[in-house]
Amino acid sequence: MNETPRGSFGYRVQRAFTRVLVTLLVLGMAGAVAFLLAKLNARTFTLELYDGQLVVMKGRMLPWGAVPYQPGDARMADTYAPIPLEGQTVTNLLAEQFTERDELDRALFPVLETLAKPRIASDEPQAVERGVYYLRRAERLAGLSEEQRTRLKGMLAEVAYYQARQKLDEARKLITEAMTQLKLASEGDNRHSRSATQMLSKVGAPTQALDQALAEAVHTLSAPRAKETVEPPAETPPAAPPAPGAVITDSDTQARPPELDATGRDAGGPP
Incomplete structure (x- = not known):
């Protein structure tokens, strides 16, 4: 096999081609590694503390760097918005990285739980x-574990009474406002006055009863019960001794226990 002599034009061309080929291979491998690192970084979530808030960060499509997480679904924007910590410490979370959103959800839940409880x-x-x-934000975290979902369900049940009471109060206010507007419409000279009068005659009495029931439920039945005080039973005063010279009847004798002497015998009986 003929070798190209050194110093010839063909040798220089071959050497230059080899260098270019090696350089392209190295750049290609470096580019592939950079692309893989960028893909991995783009899937990574981290948490940072900024101005008293816990901020969710998502990696850029670069081998390094992150920006505040903005979900593609606008309905989820509030779920991953900065969390006001209100004095809570989360130092252990700041050093962690999460490659899946489910992992991020499971890490955020204890923070929201501690703030809500x-x-x-x-x-x-x-x-x-x-x-x-805070509970509503935790409820929208899709990656919670079964244990976390159970704890969340318990907290939602605990707060359900408050929410029901609040909705009843709001319903009462809306009904009162609607009746006021119907009365105003019935008194005016307009095309709806007749219909408003008919509506008032139809729903006036039931609405008044419903308003009273709602007011009782919200302001009376939901009020804290007063502590019941148990009064001690009244002591029966001892019977007064008979007056001197009074006649003792059979009923008095039966009611009073027999008197005993020092030996334990009936003092009033035969010896």
Whole structure:
């Protein structure tokens, strides 16, 4: 086999071609590695603490870097929005990386649970509202484990009474407002006055009864029960001794126990 002599034009061309080929292979491999790293980084979720809020970050389509997570579905935007920690510490989460959104959901649930629990147990309406907000966010996390779903269901059941009471109160206000508007429409000279009058005559009495029932349910039946005080039984005063010279009847004798002497015998009986 003939070898190209060194220093010839053919040798230089062959060497240059080999270098170009090796360079292209190296660049291709580097590009493939960079592409794989970018794909992996784009699937990675991290959590960062910024201005007292826990921010969900998602990797860029680059080997490094991340931006705040913006879900493609606008309905999920509030689910992964920054979480106000309100003094809660989450240092253990800041060093973790999540390659799947389900893993992220399972990591976010304890944070929302800790924020919701003390608030839904409060007696202040504003605190309960805040707790319900955190529960609603936790409810939209699709990747929760079965244990977490059970805990979430328990908290939702605990707050269901408050929500029902609030909806009943809102319904009462809406009904009152509707009746006021019907009355205003019936008194005016317009094309709807006759229909408004008919509606008032039809629903006036039932609506008034419903309003009273709702008011009782919201403001009376749902009020905390007063503590019941148990009064001790009254003591029966001892019977007064008979007056001197009074006649003792049979009924008095039966009612009073026999008197005993020092030996334990009946003092009033035969010796």
